[in-house]
Amino acid sequence: MKRLLFFPFFLMLTIVALFAGDSKYIDSMQKHIHVLYTSKSNADLQQAVNSIERIANAEKTKWEPFYYVSFGYILMATRESEGSKKDPYLDLAAASLEKALALKKDDSEIVTLKGFVDMIRITVDPAVRGPQYSGLVELTYQKALSIKANNPRALALLAQMQLGTARFFNQIPTEACETANKALQLFAGDHSDNPLAPQWGKEMTENMVKNCH
Amino acid sequence: MKTFFTLFFPVLFQFAFGQTRISGKVTDAKGEVLPGVNITIKDSYDGTSTNAEGKFDFTTMETGQRILLVSFVGYAPVELPIHLEGKPVDLTVSLKELINQLDAVVISAGSFTAGEENRRTILKAVDIATTAGATADIAGALNTLPGTQKVGESGRLFVRGGDSNETRTFIDGMAVFNAYGPSAPNTPSRGRFLPFMFKGTSFSTGGYSAEYGQALSSALVLNSKDKAEMNQTDIGLLTVGSDVAHTQSWDKGSWTGKIQYTNIRPYYHLINQRIDWVDPFVAMEGNTAYRQRVGKDGMVKFYGNFSQTNFSLYSPNVADPALTQLQLYAINNVYRYGNLSYKQSLGNRWSMRGGISYNYNLNSLKINGSPEGENEKGTHSKIVFENSVSDKVELKLGGEVISRNYAAWKQVENPQQVVEQSFTETISSSFAEVEAYASDHFVVRGGARAEYNSLNHQAGVDPRFSVAYKPAEKGQFSFAYGRFRESAKNQFVRENNALNSEMAEHFILNYQIITNNRTFRVETYYKKYYDLVKFQYHGLDTTFQNTGNGFARGVEFFWRDNQTLKDVDYWISYSFLDTKRDYVNFPYSAIPSFASRHNFSFVYKYFIHPIRSQIGLTYSYSSSRRYFNPNVQEFNSNKTPYYEDLSANVSYLPKNWLIFYVSCTNLLSRNNIFGYQYSSTPDANGVYASRPIQQPAKHFLFVGVFITISKNKTVNQLPNL
Numbered sequence: 001m002k003r004l005l006f007f008p009f010f011l012m013l014t015i016v017a018l019f020a021g022d023s024k025y026i027d028s029m030q031k032h033i034h035v036l037y038t039s040k041s042n043a044d045l046q047q048a049v050n051s052i053e054r055i056a057n058a059e060k061t062k063w064e065p066f067y068y069v070s071f072g073y074i075l076m077a078t079r080e081s082e083g084s085k086k087d088p089y090l091d092l093a094a095a096s097l098e099k100a101l102a103l104k105k106d107d108s109e110i111v112t113l114k115g116f117v118d119m120i121r122i123t124v125d126p127a128v129r130g131p132q133y134s135g136l137v138e139l140t141y142q143k144a145l146s147i148k149a150n151n152p153r154a155l156a157l158l159a160q161m162q163l164g165t166a167r168f169f170n171q172i173p174t175e176a177c178e179t180a181n182k183a184l185q186l187f188a189g190d191h192s193d194n195p196l197a198p199q200w201g202k203e204m205t206e207n208m209v210k211n212c213h
Numbered sequence: 214m215k216t217f218f219t220l221f222f223p224v225l226f227q228f229a230f231g232q233t234r235i236s237g238k239v240t241d242a243k244g245e246v247l248p249g250v251n252i253t254i255k256d257s258y259d260g261t262s263t264n265a266e267g268k269f270d271f272t273t274m275e276t277g278q279r280i281l282l283v284s285f286v287g288y289a290p291v292e293l294p295i296h297l298e299g300k301p302v303d304l305t306v307s308l309k310e311l312i313n314q315l316d317a318v319v320i321s322a323g324s325f326t327a328g329e330e331n332r333r334t335i336l337k338a339v340d341i342a343t344t345a346g347a348t349a350d351i352a353g354a355l356n357t358l359p360g361t362q363k364v365g366e367s368g369r370l371f372v373r374g375g376d377s378n379e380t381r382t383f384i385d386g387m388a389v390f391n392a393y394g395p396s397a398p399n400t401p402s403r404g405r406f407l408p409f410m411f412k413g414t415s416f417s418t419g420g421y422s423a424e425y426g427q428a429l430s431s432a433l434v435l436n437s438k439d440k441a442e443m444n445q446t447d448i449g450l451l452t453v454g455s456d457v458a459h460t461q462s463w464d465k466g467s468w469t470g471k472i473q474y475t476n477i478r479p480y481y482h483l484i485n486q487r488i489d490w491v492d493p494f495v496a497m498e499g500n501t502a503y504r505q506r507v508g509k510d511g512m513v514k515f516y517g518n519f520s521q522t523n524f525s526l527y528s529p530n531v532a533d534p535a536l537t538q539l540q541l542y543a544i545n546n547v548y549r550y551g552n553l554s555y556k557q558s559l560g561n562r563w564s565m566r567g568g569i570s571y572n573y574n575l576n577s578l579k580i581n582g583s584p585e586g587e588n589e590k591g592t593h594s595k596i597v598f599e600n601s602v603s604d605k606v607e608l609k610l611g612g613e614v615i616s617r618n619y620a621a622w623k624q625v626e627n628p629q630q631v632v633e634q635s636f637t638e639t640i641s642s643s644f645a646e647v648e649a650y651a652s653d654h655f656v657v658r659g660g661a662r663a664e665y666n667s668l669n670h671q672a673g674v675d676p677r678f679s680v681a682y683k684p685a686e687k688g689q690f691s692f693a694y695g696r697f698r699e700s701a702k703n704q705f706v707r708e709n710n711a712l713n714s715e716m717a718e719h720f721i722l723n724y725q726i727i728t729n730n731r732t733f734r735v736e737t738y739y740k741k742y743y744d745l746v747k748f749q750y751h752g753l754d755t756t757f758q759n760t761g762n763g764f765a766r767g768v769e770f771f772w773r774d775n776q777t778l779k780d781v782d783y784w785i786s787y788s789f790l791d792t793k794r795d796y797v798n799f800p801y802s803a804i805p806s807f808a809s810r811h812n813f814s815f816v817y818k819y820f821i822h823p824i825r826s827q828i829g830l831t832y833s834y835s836s837s838r839r840y841f842n843p844n845v846q847e848f849n850s851n852k853t854p855y856y857e858d859l860s861a862n863v864s865y866l867p868k869n870w871l872i873f874y875v876s877c878t879n880l881l882s883r884n885n886i887f888g889y890q891y892s893s894t895p896d897a898n899g900v901y902a903s904r905p906i907q908q909p910a911k912h913f914l915f916v917g918v919f920i921t922i923s924k925n926k927t928v929n930q931l932p933n934l
Contacts, residue, residue, distance in 0.1 A: 028258075043265075046249035046286075050262040054253045057282075073286075088287045088311075135923070136442045169869060170822055 025059060029196050033068055037200055042076050049073060056096075064196040066100035067110060069093075071200070074116055083124040093117050108148035109198050115140030116157055122164075130168070137161055152186035153198060156205040159183055163208065177212035180205050233297040236270040237304035239263050239283060247285055247308060255280040255292070273297065287311055289604060310653065311604065319656070319681060321691045321725045321734075324417040341408045344816055345829035346860030346878055348915055351404045351414070351433070352393075356833075357814040359736065359769035359786040360418035360431075363835040364807045365856060366887040366906050368401025369393055371807050372418050373740055374765030374792030375430030378702055379717075382406070382433045383425065385514060385554045387570035388593040388615060392433075394496070395522050395546040395576065397488060399890070399906045405518060405548065410502065412438045419719040419738060420693025423644040423660035423677040424597065424611060429699045429717040429742070437516055440504040441467035445923035452916045453477050454496075466505035473498045486910045489527040491541065496522040511557040522546040525579075529904060534896040536904050540581045549573040559598075567596035572617070583624050584631075589703065591617025605650040609660070612643040619703050634707040638700060639667040646677070654683045664698065669711050673698060688726035695719050701746045701759075709757040716744045730776035732784075740765040745796035763794025763802070780820045788812040803849040804839045806888055809856070811836040826865045833858045840888040843901040856885050872919040879912050 028051070035048035049072035056065030073093035077086040094117050100110050118137045122129045138161055144154035162176035187202040239250045246267025253260035259273040260282075276297045281304070284290035288308040295302055340354070347353030352370045356363055362371045369377035382392040384406065396402035408414075413436040417425075425432040440462070447458040458471035475496040498520035505513045525543035529536040554568030570593045577586040597611035620635035646660025658679045665672045675696040683689035698714040706712055723736040745761030767790040775782035790810055795802040813834040820827045837852040845851065862876035879885075885908055892902040 043249055047262045050249070050251035050260075053251055053284075054258060054260045057253055058256060058258045092286055139443055165869070168822075169825055169866065 025055065025062070026195055029055060029064060029068070033196070036068060036072050036075065042079055045072055045076050045079075049076070056099075061103065063100045063103040063107070063110070064194075066096045066103070067113065067198070070096040070100065070113055070117070071198075074113070074120060077120050078123075086120060086124050090117050090121055106147055108144045108151045108154060111140060111144040111147065112151060112154040112157060115144065115154075115161075119157065119161060126168075134161070134165065150186050150189070152183050152190050152205075153201040155179055155183035155186060156201045156208075159205065159208060173212070177209065180208045180212065184209055232272050232274060233276070233299055234270070234272045234301040235281070235295070235304070236301065237268070237306060239267050239269070239285075239306045239308060241288070242307060242309055244307075247288075250283060250285040250308070253282045253284075255282050283308065319689075321681060321689065321723050324415060324421065341414060343818060343827065343829060343862075343864070344831060345862040345876060346831040346833065346858060348403075348876060348878075348913070349408060351406065351408050351435075353403075354408070355416050355433070357784070357786060357816050357831060358416065359734075359771045359788045359812075361788070362790065362807060362809050362812055363833055363856060364838075364887070365858075365885055365908065366399045366401060367807070368396065368403060370431065370433065372431035373738065373767060374763070374790055374794075374805070374808050375717075375740075376805070376807065379428060379430035379699065380433060381425070381428035381431070381699075382435065384435050384516060384552050384570070385437055385568060386424070386434075386566065386595060386597070387552050387554065387568050388427065388572075389550065389570070390572040390589055390591055390617065391548065391574040394520070394548075395544055397494075397524065397526055397544075397909075398528055398542065399887070400488065400909045405520065405550070406435065407500075410437055410500070410516075411435045419740065420677070420679060420695045420721045422658070423646045423662040423675075424609065426613075426642055426644075426662055426664060426675075426697075427615065427640065427699050429697050429715060430740075437502065437514060439512070440465075440506065441469060443923060445921055447471075448920045448922070450918045450920075452914065453480050466503070468504075469500075469502045471500040473500075484910055484912070484914060487907060488909050489539070491525040491527065491543075492523065494522070494524040496520060507555075507557070509558075511555065514552075514554045514556075516550075516552045518548070518550045520546075520548045522548075529890070531890065531893045534892050534894045534902060536890070536892050536902045541579070543579040545577045547573070547575040547577075562601045564599050565596065566599075567594075569594040585621075585623035587619070587621040587703070589617060589619045591615065607648045609646045609648075610644070613641075615640045615642075619707065621704070621707055636668060636706055636710050638706070640700070641665050641667075656681050664714075666700065666714065668700075668706070669713055671713055673714070687728055688724070691721075691723040691725065693719065693721040693723075701757075705746045705757050708755075712746060712757060713744050713759045715742070715746065715759070717742050730774065732771065732773040734771040735769070737768045738766065742794060742796075745794065747796055748798050761794065761796035761799075763792065763796060765790065765792035765808075767791060780822065781818070783815070783817040785816075786812075786814045800848050806838055806840050806849060809835040809838050824865070825867070826863055829862045831858075831860045838888060841891075842889070842903070843891050843895075851889075853886050853888055856887070857881060857883050858885070870921045870923070874915075874917040874919065876915045877912055878914075879908070882911060884908075884911070 032048045032051045035044060039045050039048065049069055052065050052068045052072065056069055059065060070093040073089045073096070077089035077093065080086050080089065097110060097114055097117065104110060115137045118133050118140065122133050138158065141154045141158040141161065144151055159176050159180035162179055163173045166173035166176055183205050187205065239247045241247055248263055248265045248267055250263040251260065252262065252269045254273055254275050257275050259271065259275060261269050261271040263269045278294065278296055281293040281295045282290060283293065283306050285308060287310060289311055291306060291308060293304065293306065341351055342349050344354040344357060352368060355361060355370060360373055364371050367377060370380045371377055372380055382389040392404055392406070393402040394405050415434040417432045419430065421432045425434070441460045442462055443460065444462055445460050449456045454473065454475035456471060456473035458469065460467060460469040475494065478493045481490060481493050499518070501517045503515040507513055523545050525541060527539040528542050530538045530540040550570070550572055552568065552570040554566065556566040558564045573590045575586070575588045577584065593613065593615045595611065595613035597609060600608040602608055616639040618635065618637045620633060622631050622633040624631050642662060642664040644660060644662040646658060648656065648658040650656045661674055661676050663674045675698060677695040679691065679693040681689055681691040697717045697719065700706060700714055701712045718741045719738060721736060721738040723734065725734040742763035744759040745763060746757055746759060747761035749756045749758060767788060769786070769788045771784065771786050773784035790808060792808050793802045793804055815832040817830040818827060835856040837855055839849040840851050840853060841849050842851040858878060859880045860876065860878040861880055862874065865873040867873070887906045889903040889905055895901050
């Protein structure tokens, strides 16, 4: 009898412990993700990326830490002014993304980030890498959209890519602005049950739309 | 009481010793502190980042034998075993910088590398295609680099006083036997392989790796593109023909096919040619490339090329003392090339690559209806094992077999019969090479290549050695030495199967400085030739022996700048060459007719954003060349006028998927003379008649429209042009 009572009690304890563990994971992830979204210095970004990397190191079955490590390195690459120094960051971003993709195959958000890595690679040497990567980058965003049509980040980055192409060809970025507007609408309805789901990109798109008028 | 102790003492014990403080400092190899380094206890949440002074300090509940992981971008991560038992741990960690491909010293003596995106290279793959005057021919573009001599009537690569057969082309490491397409006598030929197929080109003008053999002067190493990522169809409409290509891509592989039809008849009616065509040049060519990923990191690549070319023309008969009699020269060429290669990582720092290539070339000629021709078929198989002993030491071991069969025939009169000569040669080789980085500033590469030739039963070992030193952040010195061998030309080996390989030794000293977008390079070399084939005349009989020799020495300069002027990219090359050789029918050591003392090129590219166009200009100059005038005593003593050419091209992109392209050579309308052809028999007054060897037409005008159809509208053929 005693034993029978003990069992549900034990089960409850385990569940509580599990939730506690998960909420610790979510809390600390959210803390570091906030730094990624708001920090202005590469030193702060590096700290946050390091912390998330340590979480990834311990939580080997979760895709989010690998995703945000990659995202952090992309941000650091965009802030690096010397072209040749961007590649090492992007190499780390790509490597971490591979691990995320291995855990969650064909995820729209992860695929989008893959396109982001290649898009920043173009900026290292636009004349040479542009022709090589630009088609591929658009294709990657389109793949992300085919998995999840209402992914605002895939659409927002696609708009950025279209803007860059229009600028290169000295054209009016009508198509880019249309895409950005659509992305903005998607951002309005962008919510997820996952508290760690990516939420970035809205501000960047708003700025782009402002410049469209 | 006892129970209390046994129950709680371990708990207390754990409390006391459960927490361990770990602190320390992280520096680079020079002792400079590194902030932002990630410090982690492997498989745990615990860790921290170093502060601005490179220091770290944290406590952990983990116990026992654990691993501390120290990692930072741009540095090799370090794993340290630590024992956690409550006693504070204090560590000083030094991280080693990863060899940064963009900044590290590289072996530059003798080599021009184009297209590897992670290296600072002198030429990009796209540069080869957009150089004016080159008309998208690889040799044409490389002829604007130092170390080459312009030989206008040939179109081939002549490197540092070497003949055109001394440059060998390799595709994905596999040898190509007949890299140039057929051409009429004294008209330039084009390379069989289009630049758009390759992601990287390495053009070595000497001192190359032990992996490459059977080339006396130069190795042109072409690396084909990897798997294509997009489906697309490309259509090209040109003044001399048209082409269509399609690429299909899937998850693990891709396939590309291209069919090209060339017919110069319409063009030849528009622009006057000096050639007396009967049937103008018609060619059908097909290319296919297939790539498939195998497993995690294996890659199978297949590349195939077939072509068929026909033309006929009248050319002066050299047996005629006045050179006025014409003979009908007709050619049919069939060519096939297949190349299958495989790459696989073997784990444990080993990787292997290997492949097999098949070459088939059939030249059927009819001279005034009398047939003659030659046929060469062969295979090259190769396997290479590479081991990254550490991130600073790379070991390469390999073996290869080149086996080829050559036959030539000719119909002779009195009695009428076909005379045939043929041989089969198998060359087996093995090579080993080590490349070691002492630091970012110093690298050494040493190796050797052993070869055995089944036809002349000759065996030999050739050493190769290079070293590069970078004293400061920018600028580096490089030295290369090597011994090279190559079988004698087919037309000599078929006469005497026992002929030895021809030999060359290279000594090269190079200084190169590359800043962000500017390159300066100066190189000097000495090249020694021996065992060259020489004819000995004994009355009507000729014997062939390896008694010839020669040398070449020179200085070369290269400057490229795409920074100073906005949207402008230009480069300047100058080569000085001093060479003499005593070979083939030379009576004594003399300057060969393909050599010119001074070669200069200026290549200019300007992108005009408002009209979405790129214009290109190329100016080339070569000083006079020697030719043999049988009417004078001294051999190869007459000189041609200098050579000069100014070419221009314009590419215009009205839409993202559409390109218009126009190019024209010889804007100065100069009548370049490459030499003179003499009658083989003197006229009644004892004088040998002559005619100049000239360009087939004053200008070569090329107009093309390139259309790309894909789901993706931003794709065009610009990367291919």
